[in-house]
Amino acid sequence: MRKISIIAVSGIFLIMGLSSLGLAASTKEAPKTIKVGSSCSLTGPFGSGGAMCKAGYDIAIDDINKKGGVFVKEFNKKIPLELFLLDDESNMTLTVSRMETLYSTNDVVAYLGGFSSPIHAAQAPIAEKNKVPFLMVGTYLYSVHQKGYKYNFSPFPKSPDCAKAVFELLDSIAAGQKPKKAAIFMEKAPVGMELGDMWKSESVKHGYGEPLYRDQPREMKDFSPLIMAAKAEGAEILLTGPTTPEGITMTKQIKELDYNPKFYFAYRAPDPIAWGQALGKDGDYVVLGPGWNSGLKFPGVKELNESHMKKFNRPADVMTGPAYACIQVLAHAIEKAGTLDRAKIRDAIASTNMMTVIGPLTFRPDGTGVVVYFCVQWQKGKQEVIFPKQYATAPFIFPMPKWSER
Amino acid sequence: MSSHRKNIFLGLGIAILLALVPLLTKRNDIINIMVLIFLYICLAQSWNILAGYTGQVSLGHAAFFGLGAITTRILWVGGYPFLMAFTTGGLVAVVFALIVGHPALRLRGIYFAIGTLGLAQILKITVGNILPTVADLPGDYIATYNLIPRYYLFLILAVIMVVVVYLVGHSKLGLGMVAVREDEEAAEASGVNPFRQKMISLAISSFFAGLAGGAFAFYQVSYYHDLPFSPTWTFDALLITFVGGVGTIVGPIIGAFFYAIFREFFARAFPELHVFIFGTLFILVVLLLPGGLVEAVSRIRRLIRAKKTDTGFS
Numbered sequence: 279m280r281k282i283s284i285i286a287v288s289g290i291f292l293i294m295g296l297s298s299l300g301l302a303a304s305t306k307e308a309p310k311t312i313k314v315g316s317s318c319s320l321t322g323p324f325g326s327g328g329a330m331c332k333a334g335y336d337i338a339i340d341d342i343n344k345k346g347g348v349f350v351k352e353f354n355k356k357i358p359l360e361l362f363l364l365d366d367e368s369n370m371t372l373t374v375s376r377m378e379t380l381y382s383t384n385d386v387v388a389y390l391g392g393f394s395s396p397i398h399a400a401q402a403p404i405a406e407k408n409k410v411p412f413l414m415v416g417t418y419l420y421s422v423h424q425k426g427y428k429y430n431f432s433p434f435p436k437s438p439d440c441a442k443a444v445f446e447l448l449d450s451i452a453a454g455q456k457p458k459k460a461a462i463f464m465e466k467a468p469v470g471m472e473l474g475d476m477w478k479s480e481s482v483k484h485g486y487g488e489p490l491y492r493d494q495p496r497e498m499k500d501f502s503p504l505i506m507a508a509k510a511e512g513a514e515i516l517l518t519g520p521t522t523p524e525g526i527t528m529t530k531q532i533k534e535l536d537y538n539p540k541f542y543f544a545y546r547a548p549d550p551i552a553w554g555q556a557l558g559k560d561g562d563y564v565v566l567g568p569g570w571n572s573g574l575k576f577p578g579v580k581e582l583n584e585s586h587m588k589k590f591n592r593p594a595d596v597m598t599g600p601a602y603a604c605i606q607v608l609a610h611a612i613e614k615a616g617t618l619d620r621a622k623i624r625d626a627i628a629s630t631n632m633m634t635v636i637g638p639l640t641f642r643p644d645g646t647g648v649v650v651y652f653c654v655q656w657q658k659g660k661q662e663v664i665f666p667k668q669y670a671t672a673p674f675i676f677p678m679p680k681w682s683e684r
Numbered sequence: 685m686s687s688h689r690k691n692i693f694l695g696l697g698i699a700i701l702l703a704l705v706p707l708l709t710k711r712n713d714i715i716n717i718m719v720l721i722f723l724y725i726c727l728a729q730s731w732n733i734l735a736g737y738t739g740q741v742s743l744g745h746a747a748f749f750g751l752g753a754i755t756t757r758i759l760w761v762g763g764y765p766f767l768m769a770f771t772t773g774g775l776v777a778v779v780f781a782l783i784v785g786h787p788a789l790r791l792r793g794i795y796f797a798i799g800t801l802g803l804a805q806i807l808k809i810t811v812g813n814i815l816p817t818v819a820d821l822p823g824d825y826i827a828t829y830n831l832i833p834r835y836y837l838f839l840i841l842a843v844i845m846v847v848v849v850y851l852v853g854h855s856k857l858g859l860g861m862v863a864v865r866e867d868e869e870a871a872e873a874s875g876v877n878p879f880r881q882k883m884i885s886l887a888i889s890s891f892f893a894g895l896a897g898g899a900f901a902f903y904q905v906s907y908y909h910d911l912p913f914s915p916t917w918t919f920d921a922l923l924i925t926f927v928g929g930v931g932t933i934v935g936p937i938i939g940a941f942f943y944a945i946f947r948e949f950f951a952r953a954f955p956e957l958h959v960f961i962f963g964t965l966f967i968l969v970v971l972l973l974p975g976g977l978v979e980a981v982s983r984i985r986r987l988i989r990a991k992k993t994d995t996g997f998s
Binding site: 321364365369370376378381382399403426466467493497 | 812817818821
């Protein structure tokens, strides 16, 4: 009896699980919706970034569906988009399972990314294995595009874009005022190492000499050895890439140790509004490369901001724009392909050449997007675009004022 | 038929049914969930033998899982036969466990738990710093990647693990472990060597956790090298065992099914609230069924028996 009960309980779980998976559609008639899927972190350490992406997808799909959906020539009609978004809990193992669910259960024609490099690193091979076009969002990771994958695309800046843009910004400073010597603190993680190496070579290439390079061990709390080394070397350029909590701690310690770089660039850490809230005035003048800014004047940005304002009472967040652009790219590719065949949609994405809310966009053969890299600076508690100059919403403030003069 | 035989036939029957799943469906999502369930059974069962049977609550289980994963992945991708890499992964975890177990098992209760947690965290950070790259499979491995062999590997491992725990649980060794769990001094007075029992228990536990890590390295296409060392693996094992029924053979199995399927179900049905709902359900299970879901089964059984008695059936 006891064993039968155990089997019965296990059976109930199994049946519940299997029935919840539903049955994949196998009809050749026009589908009611075009299914797209995202395994996106809504909880866990990447949850806030994932939520920004979700907002972008929701608004973009609403905008397209209000007009009837995407025209698919194969069925000679417009078909609305339907998003299946599953929370991967910022977990690299769960995200693989979610990607398989989206493929097998929901029969999605394309995957959409989320936020963070580790999650995208786990997702990319699954998209390739299942031959489902994948539009990645919040990741700088370049190496994932160097593996010969055919189905991975990313309308988002990558490490080489960041490395190049930062030194172009420095080159724009008047000759007599240019800062000397760079210090680089980078986390021992794939993005940190690839971007760190690129910054090193760009520093030499642009005449700033061999930089001071320090590994930033994971989960570091005391940055004083790095800061003191940079101060002792007289480094006037600080380039780093901590997480937001680490970046806040690092900045507080930079102030406490009275280290005064003239230029302070951090990728990732200053992106969210939490930076300004936690650091107040001390967070100002830091330069970042979040990939997008709501102050840009590209077609559709104004409407995106209005929709975001209605939903969240603020203009669109930094990840929302690139996520919105993913849907623009996908809808355009489906129309161009005229079919829901994944391989043909993939080919259409590869030949993208269009204007989006993140600006003009094409893809390189490795799937990385040819996108404008915007340098943004915190000024009076607000993020302002400062570079390239034609997109600037405020002038670049250089040098960063000394702590004692603020 | 003796209850021992009944159990063997029952287990065999379930294993055969599970072996048929890939023949009945080609859907990777179902195979994937089953793989995760088997992984959780392996993890929970290996944790259960140390904590549930011997009473040594380890919070460093991820260290053994991680060592198995890292060893297997490096050797396998390095060109060694998978089975060799896989077995070596399990053995490396045992060697490490025995080295650290010698001093650590002299600690008791909360001190042992905190000590093992600290150890696992040290390993995680060290691995993250030494091997910060992505452990992804080479292109030719991805091109030939097939979930079905992974499914059978995990299934076989889970079956072996359940059988081993069953046999240990019904042996003199198992009785010694339970005696240590219940009262170490009394066990010692009865002629049981508590330290020896704990070391054997740790060796079995770490070997199977290492093998589970090796299977994970075979299954997961891409991850950071320090991911298998993450405390999540320890707490998953702990939660599954507690929710299923600690110190029982079927508890971790039921717990693993509950954990994987409900988690998936809620994640699909309530994408933005699933963690809250699942967490609440977990708390309710622990509050209402302190003995785990196994207790629910016993209660249902008692209820049915009582009803039969009331209605005059025997």
